[in-house]
Amino acid sequence: EADIYQTPRYLVIGTGKKITLECSQTMGHDKMYWYQQDPGMELHLIHYSYGVNSTEKGDLSSESTVSRIRTEHFPLTLESARPSHTSQYLCASSGTTDYNSPLHFGNGTRLTVT
Amino acid sequence: QKEVEQDPGPLSVPEGAIVSLNCTYSNSAFQYFMWYRQYSRKGPELLMYTYSSGNKEDGRFTAQVDKSSKYISLFIRDSQPSDSATYLCASRQGGSYIPTFGRGTSLIVHP
Numbered sequence: 080e081a082d083i084y085q086t087p088r089y090l091v092i093g094t095g096k097k098i099t100l101e102c103s104q105t106m107g108h109d110k111m112y113w114y115q116q117d118p119g120m121e122l123h124l125i126h127y128s129y130g131v132n133s134t135e136k137g138d139l140s141s142e143s144t145v146s147r148i149r150t151e152h153f154p155l156t157l158e159s160a161r162p163s164h165t166s167q168y169l170c171a172s173s174g175t176t177d178y179n180s181p182l183h184f185g186n187g188t189r190l191t192v193t
Numbered sequence: 194q195k196e197v198e199q200d201p202g203p204l205s206v207p208e209g210a211i212v213s214l215n216c217t218y219s220n221s222a223f224q225y226f227m228w229y230r231q232y233s234r235k236g237p238e239l240l241m242y243t244y245s246s247g248n249k250e251d252g253r254f255t256a257q258v259d260k261s262s263k264y265i266s267l268f269i270r271d272s273q274p275s276d277s278a279t280y281l282c283a284s285r286q287g288g289s290y291i292p293t294f295g296r297g298t299s300l301i302v303h304p
Contacts, residue, residue, distance in 0.1 A: 085236075110290055119201050122237075122281070122294040129290075169236055173290060181227055182292065184236035 082106055085170050085185035092160055093193055100155045100188045102170030111153040112182065114169040115139060122169065128153055160192045196220050199282055199295030208304050212269040216282035216295050219263065223284035226258050227292060228267045231279045240280070241267065272302045 124137030174180035229237035241256035283292035
């Protein structure tokens with residue numbers, strides 16, 4: 080089982096609040112990713128990082144931001160939560176060697192914005 | 194057209210059946226193909242990982258890629274209730290770290 084941890088597992092929060100979803104991995108992977116997953120839909124890439132101080136937007140940035148100050152840590156921040164942000168957020172990482180490295184996922188944060 | 198198409202199901206089979214899960218893709222540049230299994234309230238876990246065309250077997254699971262028809266399959270032999278999950282296929286290009294995922298197929302194996 081991959082060592083990638085997401086907290087909190089579940090979060091219910093009111094509209095307009097600022098929230099940070101945490102993601103940490105202990106595998107030393109340099110690449111990390113945030114995906115949004117809705118029931119029955121494809122995983123949508125929100126942000127990704129190829130290393131410390133490197134962040135890129137995916138095809139669904141969803142008014143969120145990320146930071147990568149440490150290799151093992153890749154938090155996702157929503158400055159002002161809206162009901163449309165209600166979804167499951169999955170963090171993933173992949174290894175350093177070459178393009179053959181597949182993604183390893185955490186168990187997700189299920190966010191509900193009321 | 195989505196780059197990776199997958200029937201969401203659900204697919205319901207009796208225990209012991211052979212299961213066939215399928216995806217099609219449109220991007221000819223895809224070279225790496227993956228199957229992930231996702232249990233309820235869990236993250237996807239890598240099940241099979243193949244490069245280019247051909248078959249790969251791991252226990253009861255066989256992944257098959259036919260690049261000529263852009264078709265990806267996962268076969269599960271002697272299916273078990275514990276195989277009940279959502280199966281996501283994914284593909285990516287050589288030179289890219291980021292895969293494109295299908296919607297996932299929900300599989301139910303009933304005793």
